[in-house]
Amino acid sequence: MEQKGNIRIEELLPRYCDGNVTTEERYLVEEWIAESEEHQKIVRQMYLINLSADTLSVMNRVQPEKALQKVNRRILQSEAKLWLHRIERVAAILFLPLLGLYWFFPYTTEKEVRWLTVKTNPGMTTQLTLPDGSHVSLNSESSISFPEVFIDQTRNVKLSGEAYFEVTKNPEQHFIVSTPHQAVVEVLGTSFNVEAFAHDSTIATTLVEGAVRFKYEGKEVAIHPGEKIVYNRLRKQYETFKTNGVSESSWKDGxxxxxxxxxxxxxxxxxxxxxxxxxxxxxxxxxxxxxxxxxxxxxxxxxxxxxxxxxxxxxxxxxxxxxxxxxxxxxx
Missing domain, CATH: 3.55.50.30 (Phage tail protein beta-alpha-beta fold)
Structure with a gap:
């Protein structure tokens, strides 16, 4: 492999795939990756090897039969069982796209429904389908948490970062997106983009089609297609802009x-x-x-x-x- 300055790329690649490089080293590797499809293929293969090694390590530490029995005792509804099978199928189909992505199973509710969390690394995006069939594109440095099955009167998800939602319509179950700053977006069935990073002072929601309600500080604002609302949580004020939504959502298409x-x-x-x-x-x-x-x-x-x-x-x-x-x- 070639050499960038005094650093050999082959020495940087393993640490790059592990996320253990400096900003300068990361820039060198990404510059090398962009040079050809062959370089991109090499990095994808290294990611695959790392992920496979991590998966084997986890599998060696668990007892599959006992774990499965424990899960089956907790899952009381057939819909939840179907959702678990769907996760396995999606994981198999999207194996490579999910490289650099973390799945967590952090907690359960009183009704014994597990919550799942998907988190993206810097510079990476991913797509996923929620239990109700709603489609979500998740941007870089973002995370979304959701139950493995929606059993309440509302479909609640928690977003930190940016995501584009295509929500399956269900008049009986409103879809609610909660953000780190106690602001929420409530919909029935629609397509919209939400940007709500924990470190930012603003929250932006862009509506492509349908209708949503933006709620904050006990107040509520209706958003119409072709509108973008930007709420400043420090000033507790919002502004509305006209937009076709193309610029705001183009990231999901790369x-x-x-x-x-x-x-x-x-x-x-x-x-x-x-x-x-x-x-x-x-x-x-x-x-x-x-x-x-x-x-x-x-x-x-x-x-x-x-x-x-x-x-x-x-x-x-x-x-x-x-x-x-x-x-x-x-x-x-």
Whole structure:
């Protein structure tokens, strides 16, 4: 394998697949991966080997028969049993797409219904189907928790991060998305995008079709198709914008679509996609907006295009904070 500077890629790959690399090393590996499909194939194979090893390790530590008996005692409804079989089938079909994804079985309710949690790594997305048939696309650094079967009058899920929902219509069971900031989105059957990261001060909901209600601080706001609501939890205020929803939901298709997208929002989209942090030291770009579609382009290439269209200047900077995991890029 080739060498990047004084570092051999073959020495970095095992640590990269384990998530144990520095920001600079991660950048080198991802630059190498983007060079060819063969490089991408090598990394996928290494992920597969790691996951297989982890799976064998877990299987060696459990007693399958006793575990199965315990689960069967707890699952009292036939629907729950069917859902377990569906999980096994989905896991088999989506084995490779789920690399870098974590499944947790953290707790049960008084009715002995287990809750499952799916979490994505930085820079990765995944798709899953909920017990009611609703489809969810989960963005980078996000997690969603849901019961293995919806048995109450409402279908409750918990989201931290960003997800696009295509909810199966059921007038008898409202679908409720809870966020880290005590704001919820309630629907019957619809398609919408929710962005609610725990570290952000805003929560954004974009409605593509159907109707949803956004609830916060004891108040309620109706959202209509083609609308985006952005709630600031610090000011306890919200704004409503008109949008076709393309830019907000393009991430689920592996794309970045800018449609006269304001400067700050465009940088925010890039931060989520490429796991970086922008530091803007020149305010003159605040009035700029960008239009364009990107699929597999490297971040450097996108910033070069921004540089051509808006004459921005940018550079990578080294953080003095050793705990900082994201690469910092200054716009000056």
């Amino acid at each position: 794309k970045l679509i800018f449609s006269n997208t304001p400067f700050n929002e465009a940088l925010h989209m890039l931060e989520k996609r490429y796991y970086v942090q922008f530091k803007v030291s020149n305010p003159k770009y605040q009035q700029d907006a960008f239009t364009g579609t990107f699929t597999n382009q490297r971040l450097d290439r996108i910033l070069e295009i921004f540089q051509i269209s808006s004459h921005i200047k940018w550079r990578y900077i080294t953080s003095q904070d050793k705990s900082e995991k994201k690469q910092i890029i200054e716009i000056y």
